[in-house]
Amino acid sequence: VAEYWCELAWLGGADAEAEVLIAEQAGVITSVVAGSPCPPGATRLAGLTLPGFANAHSHAFHRVLRSRAQGGRGSFWTWRDQMYAAAERLDPDSYYALARAVYGEMALAGITCVGEFHYLHHGQAGAPYADPNAMGNALVAAAADARVRITLIDACYLRGGFDAPLSAAQQRFSDGDAIAWAARAASRAKAAHARHGAAVHSVRAVDPHSITVIAQWAADHDVVLHAHVSEQPLEVEQCRRTFGRTPVQLLADCGALGGRFTAVHATHAAEADIELLGSASCFACICPTTERDLADGVGPARRLRDAGARLTLGTDSQAVIDMFEEARGVEMNERLAARERGRHTSAELLQAATAVGHASLGWPDAGRLAVGSPADLVSVRLDSVRTAGAGAECALSAAVFAATAADVHHVVSGGVVSVSGGAHVSLDVAAEMRVAVGALLGRP
Numbered sequence: 001v002a003e004y005w006c007e008l009a010w011l012g013g014a015d016a017e018a019e020v021l022i023a024e025q026a027g028v029i030t031s032v033v034a035g036s037p038c039p040p041g042a043t044r045l046a047g048l049t050l051p052g053f054a055n056a057h058s059h060a061f062h063r064v065l066r067s068r069a070q071g072g073r074g075s076f077w078t079w080r081d082q083m084y085a086a087a088e089r090l091d092p093d094s095y096y097a098l099a100r101a102v103y104g105e106m107a108l109a110g111i112t113c114v115g116e117f118h119y120l121h122h123g124q125a126g127a128p129y130a131d132p133n134a135m136g137n138a139l140v141a142a143a144a145d146a147r148v149r150i151t152l153i154d155a156c157y158l159r160g161g162f163d164a165p166l167s168a169a170q171q172r173f174s175d176g177d178a179i180a181w182a183a184r185a186a187s188r189a190k191a192a193h194a195r196h197g198a199a200v201h202s203v204r205a206v207d208p209h210s211i212t213v214i215a216q217w218a219a220d221h222d223v224v225l226h227a228h229v230s231e232q233p234l235e236v237e238q239c240r241r242t243f244g245r246t247p248v249q250l251l252a253d254c255g256a257l258g259g260r261f262t263a264v265h266a267t268h269a270a271e272a273d274i275e276l277l278g279s280a281s282c283f284a285c286i287c288p289t290t291e292r293d294l295a296d297g298v299g300p301a302r303r304l305r306d307a308g309a310r311l312t313l314g315t316d317s318q319a320v321i322d323m324f325e326e327a328r329g330v331e332m333n334e335r336l337a338a339r340e341r342g343r344h345t346s347a348e349l350l351q352a353a354t355a356v357g358h359a360s361l362g363w364p365d366a367g368r369l370a371v372g373s374p375a376d377l378v379s380v381r382l383d384s385v386r387t388a389g390a391g392a393e394c395a396l397s398a399a400v401f402a403a404t405a406a407d408v409h410h411v412v413s414g415g416v417v418s419v420s421g422g423a424h425v426s427l428d429v430a431a432e433m434r435v436a437v438g439a440l441l442g443r444p
């Protein structure tokens with residue numbers, strides 16, 4: 001049993017509430033009372049306390065590319081070659097070490113649950129490890145060390161393109177067919193902090209029959225289903241040319257759309273696609289810091305929401321790991337594209353970062369400061385150089401429009417403190433990152 005007294009806390013409304021006392025027992029919130037004095041023994045949380053963030057789309061190993069791939073020229077496709085080169089060097093031990101640091105960075109940013117879109121399954125040239133889930137298990141173990149919950153979104157990846165075989169670098173991603181993918185995915189060990197999800201890597205990498213098998217498997221196992229969708233115009237063009245349909249229409253025809261489905265990016269979704277995603281109550285995961293880094297374009301976030309889709313946020317390529325930056329990126333990119341302000345309110349953007357993101361990862365109770373939810377608390381400084389001067393009436397906007405991950409000073413994850421005083425309680429994240437990235441680059 002523990003009590004937390006929050007100077008300000010966001011309970012889901014348009015504004016923050018003052019002097020909120022939150023009690024938890026065994027990792028679950030048991031009471032939330034606004035306007036309460038701080039009782040003796042309670043932990044005082046300064047600034048604004050938010051529910052834990054859900055990072056709904058992550059590829060942990062892309063962190064190696066940070067600062068290396070960003071200054072270059074080219075397109076998504078030239079970046080992808082650099083990303084494959086990074087993937088080639090990973091094995092279960094080096095992936096565990098890297099992911100531990102990456103998830104540590106996420107914990108420091110207030111992320112209490114990560115959706116890891118995982119397709120780096122096998123060894124060199126596609127040979128399975130002795131445990132065929134060794135790579136996924138390394139990610140699950142790394143998340144435990146970082147005190148972050150994980151949904152391992154196990155992605156099926158079978159071909160190099162609409163009419164292309166797997167390249168040498170892509171061999172490691174493939175199980176051969178969707179039946180073998182399902183058998184391997186079903187054999188993975190369970191862990192309390194981890195849930196399972198399924199993914200179609202993309203309509204480029206998976207044929208329609210296999211998409212049908214994967215969608216059925218996700219329904220039978222009652223797990224979430226994700227897919228990269230319409231990130232690049234070339235994918236949409238090739239899909240139209242091959243199947244006479246857009247990627248979203250193809251996924252709909254394969255039975256993939258519905259309340260468990262997340263369309264990742266949906267940057268180049270057409271009007272009919274937006275209607276399909278919205279009317280099926282799908283999630284749409286926007287990853288603004290990656291989409292801008294890769295010159296993808298600006299997605300139709302507001303139109304997706306108006307149509308009935310539910311927005312979530314992901315750090316995807318780990319260009320930065322900062323959910324405030326993702327949240328404001330959705331709004332700011334649309335302002336530039338639409339030449340109109342106020343496309344999304346601060347509360348709507350925070351919903352995407354918290355409750356909606358968790359729902360898309362199969363944790364429907366998480367992401368809210370409410371009785372019965374996991375005790376995930378993220379406290380943001382309102383006295384830093386970025387946020388000082390913000391009052392209760394604009395605390396949410398201070399978080400969304402001005403704060404950075406560096407303003408997160410205290411994080412409770414499932415009732416366990418993971419970050420205190422701005423530092424991870426059990427990992428030296430920067431040191432581990434330096435060693436793990438250096439080892440992959442062949443540095444001593």
Ligand SMILES: [Zn+2]
Nearest residue numbers: 059117228316
């Ligand atoms: Zn991705």
